[in-house]
Amino acid sequence: MIKAQRGTKDIFGEESFLWQHILSNAQTVFQNAGFGEIKTPIFEATELFARGVGDSTDIVNKEMYTFSIGGADKSASSITLRPENTAGVVRAYIEHNISRQSPPQKFWYFGPMFRYERPQAGRQRQFNQVGVEMFGVEKASADAEVILSAVEFLKSLGLDNLSVELNSLGCKKCKNDYRENIKKVLAPYIADMCDDCKMRYEKNPLRILDCKNEDCQKILEKDEIKEIILKDYICEDCKTHFDELIEYLDELNIKYSINKLLVRGLDYYNRTVFEIKSEKLGSQSAVCGGGRYDGLVEMLGGPSTPAIGFAMGVERLCALIDNLEAPKLDYFIVSNNTKEAIKLASKLRNENKKVEFDYQSRKFAKQLEKASKSAKYAIILGEDEIEKGFYSVKNLENGEQKTISNFDDLI
Ligand code: ATP
Numbered sequence: 539m540i541k542a543q544r545g546t547k548d549i550f551g552e553e554s555f556l557w558q559h560i561l562s563n564a565q566t567v568f569q570n571a572g573f574g575e576i577k578t579p580i581f582e583a584t585e586l587f588a589r590g591v592g593d594s595t596d597i598v599n600k601e602m603y604t605f606s607i608g609g610a611d612k613s614a615s616s617i618t619l620r621p622e623n624t625a626g627v628v629r630a631y632i633e634h635n636i637s638r639q640s641p642p643q644k645f646w647y648f649g650p651m652f653r654y655e656r657p658q659a660g661r662q663r664q665f666n667q668v669g670v671e672m673f674g675v676e677k678a679s680a681d682a683e684v685i686l687s688a689v690e691f692l693k694s695l696g697l698d699n700l701s702v703e704l705n706s707l708g709c710k711k712c713k714n715d716y717r718e719n720i721k722k723v724l725a726p727y728i729a730d731m732c733d734d735c736k737m738r739y740e741k742n743p744l745r746i747l748d749c750k751n752e753d754c755q756k757i758l759e760k761d762e763i764k765e766i767i768l769k770d771y772i773c774e775d776c777k778t779h780f781d782e783l784i785e786y787l788d789e790l791n792i793k794y795s796i797n798k799l800l801v802r803g804l805d806y807y808n809r810t811v812f813e814i815k816s817e818k819l820g821s822q823s824a825v826c827g828g829g830r831y832d833g834l835v836e837m838l839g840g841p842s843t844p845a846i847g848f849a850m851g852v853e854r855l856c857a858l859i860d861n862l863e864a865p866k867l868d869y870f871i872v873s874n875n876t877k878e879a880i881k882l883a884s885k886l887r888n889e890n891k892k893v894e895f896d897y898q899s900r901k902f903a904k905q906l907e908k909a910s911k912s913a914k915y916a917i918i919l920g921e922d923e924i925e926k927g928f929y930s931v932k933n934l935e936n937g938e939q940k941t942i943s944n945f946d947d948l949i
């Protein structure tokens with residue numbers, strides 16, 4: 539038997555109603571907030587992610603599904619299944635000259651992402667993300683709008699008690715000073731840290747701060763290192779930006795905590811970064827990760843454009859919400875005349891009713907049993923009803939039965 543690939547999942551039955559619910563809430567909440575949907579391709583040039591996600595990240599180093607296609611020159615056409623969607627949206631933003639429209643330009647998306655990871659609860663190889671990207675506004679009002687959208691979307695799903703963690707990474711200049719200080723204080727310990735951290739030390743030392751390795755964690759707990767990590771290092775402008783964001787969040791009654799260890803996995807973030815977590819999810823606790831990436835559009839060849847966004851893991855959202863029950867049919871047609879039954883079903887469906895019938899002319903008792911399990915009403919279409927042109931309708935909740943003489947009354 540051929541089975542689904544490790545780290546992938548089939549979605550059907552009750553779970554599919556949950557997915558539809560999540561998607562339709564995303565559509566409502568984000569579109570109410572002025573985000574338009576964007577669908578970008580599932581595969582892109584490998585180079586887009588190498589540059590756009592950053593070559594010091596776990597994603598680019600270990601997790602990408604990369605294929606070589608084409609003729610003899612395989613390197614010329616290396617493509618990758620998207621591991622995240624910001625790079626793809628930025629590529630589209632540049633390619634379609636969207637920056638020429640008046641800012642802000644706001645997008646939301648929903649779709650599958652692919653990362654070669656060790657599958658476990660809350661971690662798959664094909665998973666789905668719903669997210670937003672907002673371009674063109676440097677002010678903290680944009681950061682507030684994006685965080686508000688995430689919180690409102692979660693609230694619409696009944697998830698209103700999750701914790702928002704915030705940090706500011708600063709701008710290029712303050713990030714560089716910080717990086718140098720971190721490097722200096724870690725220098726005597728780096729030999730004892732994991733191989734990933736050794737690589738990060740060279741390429742992106744801030745990433746060491748969110749290393750999950752226990753030995754590395756222990757080193758980061760040392761007083762002299764903690765002191766440097768927790769120091770307020772961001773410049774005046776970055777501090778003003780962060781303070782303004784906090785004023786907005788207070789004004790909006792959004793609860794947050796500041797976590798100086800929050801650096802986020804992607805290379806391109808600056809200033810605001812945030813995560814939304816739930817203890818219910820255990821070790822895979824983050825449902826949402828986001829941040830500002832003011833340099834990315836320019837770095838990928840577009841005009842200098844401030845931007846901020848977030849992505850949420852749909853499977854992790856599902857884990858936080860109970861499955862929804864399948865909505866009941868409006869009518870189940872009980873009949874031994876399948877042709878009349880299918881005609882009536884079609885007429886009712888055109889009136890936007892949910893309708894099923896029996897396809898095999900089984901005994902009425904069997905059909906009624908099926909009806910009472912799945913529908914609000916049974917419409918009984920026996921020989922008499924068909925001949926004289928009326929409907930016998932049974933309320934399956936209270937057992938009441940009525941005779942209805944024409945189709946309009948039935949509706
Ligand atoms: P993690 O630290 O859990 O690996 P990440 O920093 O790699 O997360 P992001 O790239 O920020 O995650 O993606 C945003 C969200 O997408 C995460 O908060 C999580 O909910 C979800 N996500 C990321 N990777 C996976 C995965 N392999 N399976 C399921 N959901 C995922």
Ligand code: MG
Binds near residue numbers: 596803
């Ligand atoms: Mg990850």
